[in-house]
Amino acid sequence: MFFIKAFYWLWLFIVPAGILVFFAIWLYFKSSEYLPFSIILGLFGIVSGVAFAEYVRRKYGLDNFFGRLMATPDIDGGNVMDEKPGIKKEVSKGHDKTQK
Numbered sequence: 472m473f474f475i476k477a478f479y480w481l482w483l484f485i486v487p488a489g490i491l492v493f494f495a496i497w498l499y500f501k502s503s504e505y506l507p508f509s510i511i512l513g514l515f516g517i518v519s520g521v522a523f524a525e526y527v528r529r530k531y532g533l534d535n536f537f538g539r540l541m542a543t544p545d546i547d548g549g550n551v552m553d554e555k556p557g558i559k560k561e562v563s564k565g566h567d568k569t570q571k
Contacts, residue, residue: 479533483524491516 495512498505527536 476533479537480524480528482537483527483533484520486520487523488516488520491519 492513495509495516498512499509527533531539
């Protein structure tokens with residue numbers, strides 16, 4: 472179970488860290504005078520990746536978070552429209568169209 476949770480944590484870490492570090496490397500290769508800004512941007516990406524992964528781990532739990540992301544209630548038999556807040560089902564009062 473440790474390896475699964477570590478994999479999920481790294482998956483969440485890589486999203487913000489990877490994007491910002493990639494942008495920092497691209498900025499440095501564009502011009503080497505942007506080196507200080509690239510270092511700051513890369514460090515910010517790493518810190519934000521750790522913060523995001525820890526936030527999700529503490530608030531939702533890693534396996535629960537990814538389980539909800541990958542769930543397919545429309546295929547598994549649940550109705551997606553029943554679970555959304557603000558959407559009310561239309562209920563008729565005693566009138567069933569199938570009865571004669």
